[in-house]
Amino acid sequence: MYSLLIVDDENIIRKGLRVIIDDLGFSFREVVEAENGVQALAIYEKHKPDIIIVDIQMPHMDGIEFLKKIRDIGADSRVIIFSGYSEFEYAREAIRFKVTEYLLKPIKRQDLEAALKRALDDLDQEKGTEELPPGSLSETDGNMLKDMLLSAGGSDEVFQMFLSERRIEMPCPHFIILYAQFTHLQLFSDAGQGSILPATMLGSKLVAMFPQVLSVPHVKNSVISIINIKKGDGLRELRASLNEMNEYLREKGLRVNWGVSGISSKSVPLYTLFRQAKAAFMEKLVYGEGNIYFADELPKLADRLHFNESDITQMISMLRMMDTGRLEVFINQRCNETSIKGMVTVKEYQDKLCSLLIQVGSGINGSEKAAVFMANNIYQFVEELEECTSLPAANKRFIDTLVLISTYDHKEGTKSGDNKSIALVKLFIQKNFHKVINLDMLANQVSMNPSYFSVLFKKEEGISLTDYIVNVRINKAMEYLIDPQFKVYEVATKTGFNDEKYFSKVFKKNVGITPKEYKEKSIFHM
Known part of the structure; x- marks a missing residue:
């Protein structure tokens, strides 16, 4: 497995990127952080990360200067650089320092995912097939396994061929699929492993408990594991081991929802087993979180929920x-x-x-x-x-x-003319909250006198037009602030507040805390 360095001057952005990367299903041997180029240079010399994600504008030493220095000492890390639109020309300069690729803010999840996949594939090709820790797969093999799990093409025959080509032995003739998801995205400290993501830790723990385990990280801080077991006592042993693991995690303050498939057979494809595990996992809605649910124990399907x-x-x-x-x-x-x-x-x-x-x-x-x-x-x-x-x-x-x-x-609704006019204006505000909006503009949308429309809106909605616009913008701002990739000043611009200080003042008045406090609170309670 490879290591990753994230460099950004805002702690919330660094933590947010870690959450997104884990959410996308990537797993790294080690993830380290730096808040500027000077700190990143010292960390690089100690850890020699395989992949670096770095912002351009930072205090003390910016991203470009940092790249120049590590290239001067022979660094061959894959580098993903990100930059605001106003810095685009500046970002192009990074090409001289062998940047793998650069991304423009706001970073789209699919762009970050594609960039990381290309970097990992490049590393795989360069380093070849090195010996991996038990239960671990290369990024490419992990993606292939997930494809078999998530699509109908993953037959038992295809899976056995996958194992044979990679010389992976299954000592026991049967296996189950385990789907485990942590209820919160957070970091976990474990002796000898440092600060790691829980899904990564869980995979390594399972490897130590069963004859053969193949684990791949999945979305939403979850992990999919194929666990080799005996058909007879194996399921009972599995239950005991998972209960033991569950208690260990609870002591660490972590809560996991577990879904376990039925036992494999040649006629049942991986895709079906995975769906069984996910169906068992969903029983948390009825029986509560933090428990282990087995597909074989689910009630028989019956159309009891009939709507005529x-x-x-x-x-x-x-x-x-x-x-x-x-x-x-x-x-x-x-x-x-x-x-x-x-x-x-x-x-x-x-x-x-x-x-x-x-x-x-x-x-x-x-x-x-x-x-x-x-x-x-x-x-x-x-x-x-x-x-x-x-x-x-x-x-x-x-x-x-x-x-x-x-x-x-x-x-196409059938509401009265006035109510329909208000609905149209509200829809206009929802679509254009990020732009300059005034009373004359809104009244013009429905061909009404501005003064009359202002009075009508407050009468029907119980709130002034100005306050309604502010509420829409604040609600949108709260959505953006939860996204780790956006900084506070960027959220202000995206929601129609051209001044960051004014945005903070209005936000605190309506929410009770500043945007920065809200962002920090949200990122650690996702």
Whole structure:
């Protein structure tokens, strides 16, 4: 495995990049940090990192000067440099110092992922197939294994060929797939290993407990492990070992949700086993977090969550009236622990919600646009459900998505003229919050007198137009601040506040803490 150095003058950016990198499924032997070029140079000489991610503008010694110095002493690290748009020409100078590639802020997750993959592939090709620690795979092999797990093409025959080509032995004839996810993204300190990410630590612990384990990091601080076991007593031994591991992690203040597949057979592909593990993992919504769930113990699938045409009609009516309170009561009565616990799997519940989204969406305003919109985003909705920690929270996410669908096609609604005008202006603000907005501009959108529209808006919404715009901007700012790659001054610009000090003042007035405090609080509670 390779090592990584992250260089940026803001601690929150460095920690944020670590979280994103782990979230993307990358695993490094060691990750070290530096807050400027001077510190980075000293760290480089001690650790000799394989990959370096560095910002350009930093105090004491900037990124360009740092690169020049390490190249002068013969460094061959792969370097990914990032820079703001205003520094683009400055960033091009870095090419002279053999920068692998540079990324422009705001850094897109897919761009960072692609850049890291290229750097790792380049290192793999240069260093060849070095001997790896037990249970570890090269980045390329790890990605191949994940492809087999996540796609229908991962048959037992293909998997056995994968093992044979890499001379990986499975001492026992059977295996299970374990899906484990930590509830919070954080660092973990362990004797002899320093500060590492929990998913990385978990993989190494499992290797020490079973005859053969192949572990690959996955999204959201999770790890997928293929564990070699005996068919008879193996499952009992597995349960005992995982319970022991779970207790160890709890003592360390870490909480993990576990899902365990059924036992492998030649007729069952990896993809099916992985889905079994994920289905077991989702039982956390009913039975709570921090437990181990086995696919073989899930209730038998039965269509107990039936919604008929009358139910669909009622839900559409509630959405058109925007009666979300009654809708929430309706859903919670139908989807609760009594109706699900021991009756159906959470996976069936999840599938039923996805089906309902399409059915209800196609009925709103007599249009299929909302249904198409939801169909194109169904994967994102499923991911959001996986982040929920209880049935009420999952139901609330479902209702929020239904409301999103109902407003998607808002222009075809049947509300009164004044209400429709207000809705159109609110939609305009949601889309243009980052631009200069004033009363005359908004009133012009709906062909109304500015003074009359201002009074009408406050009467209907219970809040002044100015305060509404501020609320939209602050809510958007809170979303951006959670993203580790954005600095506070960048968030101010992205949300329509041209002055960082004024942004901080308004933010604290509305939220109670400064943007910087909010950012630091959020990043360690993701």
